[in-house]
Amino acid sequence: MTKTALIVIDVQNDFCAGGALAVPDGDAIVPGINAMMADFDAVVLTQDWHPAGHSSFASSHERKGPYDLIDMPYGPQVLWPDHCISGQSGAKFHKDLHTTPADLIIRKGYNPDIDSYSAFFENDKVTPTGLEGYLRSRSIEKLTMVGLATDFCVNFSAVDAAKLGFSVEVKMDLCRAIDLDGSLAAAKDAMVQAGVSLI
Ligand code: VGL
Ligand code: ZN
Numbered sequence: 001m002t003k004t005a006l007i008v009i010d011v012q013n014d015f016c017a018g019g020a021l022a023v024p025d026g027d028a029i030v031p032g033i034n035a036m037m038a039d040f041d042a043v044v045l046t047q048d049w050h051p052a053g054h055s056s057f058a059s060s061h062e063r064k065g066p067y068d069l070i071d072m073p074y075g076p077q078v079l080w081p082d083h084c085i086s087g088q089s090g091a092k093f094h095k096d097l098h099t100t101p102a103d104l105i106i107r108k109g110y111n112p113d114i115d116s117y118s119a120f121f122e123n124d125k126v127t128p129t130g131l132e133g134y135l136r137s138r139s140i141e142k143l144t145m146v147g148l149a150t151d152f153c154v155n156f157s158a159v160d161a162a163k164l165g166f167s168v169e170v171k172m173d174l175c176r177a178i179d180l181d182g183s184l185a186a187a188k189d190a191m192v193q194a195g196v197s198l199i
Contacts, residue, residue, distance in 0.1 A: 005042040009147030014083040014090035021083040048084035049107035056115040074124035118156035146174035155187035169197040
C-alpha cells in the first residue's frame with residue numbers, strides 16, 4: 001500500500017482572523033483539516049517561523065510597504081507585514097487545530113535573509129528544509145496538502161513536492177488564498193502544470 005501524508009500548511013494565528021496577515025476566511029478550514037487527520041499514515045504541520053526583522057518584512061526595507069515587490073539575490077520577493085515571528089502568539093497554531101496527531105512539525109522561514117514559502121526549499125530554490133528526507137525515510141509517496149495560503153505557501157510546497165516526484169493533491173476546499181493581483185489563478189496554473197491534482 002502506498003503510504004500517505006497530510007501536509008497542513010501554516011494554519012497559524014497570523015494567517016487567521018485578527019492576525020497580521022489574515023487570509024480571508026482562513027479559520028473556516030480548521031474543522032475540516034482536523035477531521036481528515038486520521039485518514040493518513042502521517043500528519044505533518046508546517047509553521048512559518050521568522051526572526052524579528054526578517055528580510056521578507058516590508059518594515060525591514062526603507063521606503064517600502066506591505067505587498068511591494070523587491071529584487072532579492074534569489075529573485076523577486078513580495079514584502080509582507082511583520083508576521084509569524086518566532087515564539088510570538090501570531091506564530092502559534094490556530095487554537096482549534098489538532099496538533100496532537102502530528103508526527104512532525106516543520107518550521108520554515110527562520111533564515112533572516114531568505115523567505116521560505118515552500119515546505120521543501122527556501123525561496124532560493126536550493127536550500128532544503130529537510131522535509132523531503134523525512135518523508136522518503138518513512139517511505140511516504142503520496143501527499144495531500146491543505147492550509148494557508150493557497151497561492152503562496154500551499155502552491156510552492158505542492159509544486160516542489162511534485163517536482164521531487166511525490167504524488168501530490170491539494171484539497172482546495174481546505175485552503176484559502178491571499179489573492180494579490182491574480183496570484184490565485186497563477187498558482188492554480190502553476191500547480192496543474194507541475195502535475196498537482198486540485199481536488
Ligand atoms: C505565507 C506569505 C508570507 C503563506 C507565508 O503561508 O502562504 N505567505 N509568509
Ligand atoms: Zn512568512
